[in-house]
Amino acid sequence: MRDVVIKAEGVSKQYRIGGPTHNALRDAIAHSVKSLFTTVTTRTPQAPRTIWALKNVSFEVEHGELVGLIGRNGSGKSTLLKILSRISQPTVGTAAVRGRLGSLLQVGTGFHGELTGRENIYLNGAILGMRKTQIDRRFEEITAFAEVDLFLDTPVKHYSSGMYVRLAFAVAAHLEPDILLVDEVLAVGDAEFQQKCLKKMRQVAYDGRTVVFVSHNLSTIQALTNRTLLLDHGQLVAAGSTTEVIQQYLRKRQDASATVYEVEDTRRETANLSRTVSIVRLALDRPVNRLSQDEPLGILATVRGNNAVKPFGLMASIYGPAGLPVGTIFGPETHCIEHGEVATFRIVLPALRLAPGSYYCALGVIQRNSGGAHHDLDHVVDVLHFDISPARDAPNVRAWRRGWGPIRFDEPTVERLT
Amino acid sequence: MNESAASGSPSATVPVTLIRARYRWFEVNLAELWEYRELLYFLVWRDLKIRYKQTLIGVAWAVIQPLFTMIIFSIFFGRLAGLPSDGMPYPIFYYTALLPWTYFANALSQASNSIVAHQQVITKVYFARVLLPVSAVLAGLADFAVAAAILFVMMFGYGIMPTWKVLWMLPLILLVIVTAVALSLWLSALNALYRDVRYAVPFVLQFWMFASPVAYPASLVPEHWRWLYGINPMAGVIEGFRWALAGVGPGPGPMMAVSVVVVLIVLVAGFFYFQRMERTVADVV
Numbered sequence: 001m002r003d004v005v006i007k008a009e010g011v012s013k014q015y016r017i018g019g020p021t022h023n024a025l026r027d028a029i030a031h032s033v034k035s036l037f038t039t040v041t042t043r044t045p046q047a048p049r050t051i052w053a054l055k056n057v058s059f060e061v062e063h064g065e066l067v068g069l070i071g072r073n074g075s076g077k078s079t080l081l082k083i084l085s086r087i088s089q090p091t092v093g094t095a096a097v098r099g100r101l102g103s104l105l106q107v108g109t110g111f112h113g114e115l116t117g118r119e120n121i122y123l124n125g126a127i128l129g130m131r132k133t134q135i136d137r138r139f140e141e142i143t144a145f146a147e148v149d150l151f152l153d154t155p156v157k158h159y160s161s162g163m164y165v166r167l168a169f170a171v172a173a174h175l176e177p178d179i180l181l182v183d184e185v186l187a188v189g190d191a192e193f194q195q196k197c198l199k200k201m202r203q204v205a206y207d208g209r210t211v212v213f214v215s216h217n218l219s220t221i222q223a224l225t226n227r228t229l230l231l232d233h234g235q236l237v238a239a240g241s242t243t244e245v246i247q248q249y250l251r252k253r254q255d256a257s258a259t260v261y262e263v264e265d266t267r268r269e270t271a272n273l274s275r276t277v278s279i280v281r282l283a284l285d286r287p288v289n290r291l292s293q294d295e296p297l298g299i300l301a302t303v304r305g306n307n308a309v310k311p312f313g314l315m316a317s318i319y320g321p322a323g324l325p326v327g328t329i330f331g332p333e334t335h336c337i338e339h340g341e342v343a344t345f346r347i348v349l350p351a352l353r354l355a356p357g358s359y360y361c362a363l364g365v366i367q368r369n370s371g372g373a374h375h376d377l378d379h380v381v382d383v384l385h386f387d388i389s390p391a392r393d394a395p396n397v398r399a400w401r402r403g404w405g406p407i408r409f410d411e412p413t414v415e416r417l418t
Numbered sequence: 419m420n421e422s423a424a425s426g427s428p429s430a431t432v433p434v435t436l437i438r439a440r441y442r443w444f445e446v447n448l449a450e451l452w453e454y455r456e457l458l459y460f461l462v463w464r465d466l467k468i469r470y471k472q473t474l475i476g477v478a479w480a481v482i483q484p485l486f487t488m489i490i491f492s493i494f495f496g497r498l499a500g501l502p503s504d505g506m507p508y509p510i511f512y513y514t515a516l517l518p519w520t521y522f523a524n525a526l527s528q529a530s531n532s533i534v535a536h537q538q539v540i541t542k543v544y545f546a547r548v549l550l551p552v553s554a555v556l557a558g559l560a561d562f563a564v565a566a567a568i569l570f571v572m573m574f575g576y577g578i579m580p581t582w583k584v585l586w587m588l589p590l591i592l593l594v595i596v597t598a599v600a601l602s603l604w605l606s607a608l609n610a611l612y613r614d615v616r617y618a619v620p621f622v623l624q625f626w627m628f629a630s631p632v633a634y635p636a637s638l639v640p641e642h643w644r645w646l647y648g649i650n651p652m653a654g655v656i657e658g659f660r661w662a663l664a665g666v667g668p669g670p671g672p673m674m675a676v677s678v679v680v681v682l683i684v685l686v687a688g689f690f691y692f693q694r695m696e697r698t699v700a701d702v703v
Contacts, residue, residue, distance in 0.1 A: 082541075087541065097434065098434045110538075110539045
């Protein structure tokens, strides 16, 4: 028998953007006075600009399921989680949630720097909906998981960022709701800790709880969930087996983008980019985004100098089918640009011998400081999608096994010795 | 909000939460509020823990404010202006009024900013938002207790012994708490929408103090108008404090009754206003 624990029906959410929000009373008064005049004189009411962050989203989640939720930035993933966790209210539609629901939209919600690790465990646990007795019972487990036993009585403002995040996740991971909503919080800490978190999430589902999990990291979604929902511009466009939905997502992403990418105004994922040199346009140097395993990949990058900058270099990272980084190349840091100058570079990556499949790039403008470390002047991700077709007499797309990894190395020399 | 068996499952013990676009005007889930009692405790506890962190003189701040105001008032309003004090020594006369007033003013300004101050938490996790202003009001009680201890020392110094009337302190404190909660329900919700509130509160409190019998006795107000003076709940509270502690004045009467009624109206209306606002606060704060 099906045991539905989340049932969303026609959930929609409208946000105002740019329009009147009246964060000061003065504005509210001024606006009502103004609208009084406009109705009298011109009769053209200014409609506030609105967007539908979610449009008519309906789905069901069954008890004990681990469900992934994917989509590009701004596709409505976080909005959906906020509505299910009652932080925000739908504009239209209903949802029924059966059982106690805990949501983890951010690690360390309500942590206070002046309080000690021990005190924050209790405070954060209580905010996330745990009972004191429950926290008492799992206190040892939490501190063991976070590996902060020695610093329990130190204010968390003295913690390293790694310790802080570990503690915050540990509290959240030991919540005991029937349904857990998780948003992108596993992307914290070092690789080892991330693995530990993933294991923990699987354990949570194994214990018979339901988990809805949002991530940009498709390999995490692949590893963790069996069923996935795909959101695009606020609409639910696919729901089904994780493997299929991820494939559909990657295909869709690619269709939407040809071989030329105008990226000057697209959102940057990295914070605090100076953009003294900013990337304006990226293109593949061929009309189709399909190339063979043994062909070089040519990229045309157009940048604008917003200051006179010298020297700088270009770098490109390549990501594989499940959003997994494959590798990165660094160009020489010898280029100069004047203020207001626009320059186009051709970057040619030698035959990468990638396994057949879909790939995409991230491109950065970098500069090295005196210490030898790189920093990004500008950086765009999720661009330049391309497909690799197998070289002649190499295994084709279907025949390439996942366990073989993303690179087909140069043919080795093999000689018979005996 | 809890309705069992919405999803056609036999199990009726599991709570079902229905998330909707519209709610009735007066939907209040008291059972849910009760569920959050532990969080209220933790929020108050947190406020107390961090209140005087990284200060030099710590909890002494709880005393300095009413004590120094009392000294200033005794000199200027008492000695120099010669305002009447219903026969009480000036320091006691002013301090008995400043004790509830300081608590009220601090609680109200903390609480009305509480929703905005917890913006980060509100947009990331759900809980009954009403805990935020309420915990801010309650956390101030620690300061009140410290300041009250000083009062008893002062009274002892002036040879004023408290009588059984001192028990009236408890309902009076309750009235101050409820007054602060009632107003902060309105102000914290409004502050989330209009940040003007943050600037208006200190200013309004300043006026309010002079509209309350802090610097002068309520006996300056003509007898037959005094019940109307009760519309200001702090008037009843302050006069009540003077009566309960030093035995001066008429004691709780019509003025107090008017105060209680006014506060209850503001409280109930504020509660409805607040719970309407809390559903959308994460989008606007």
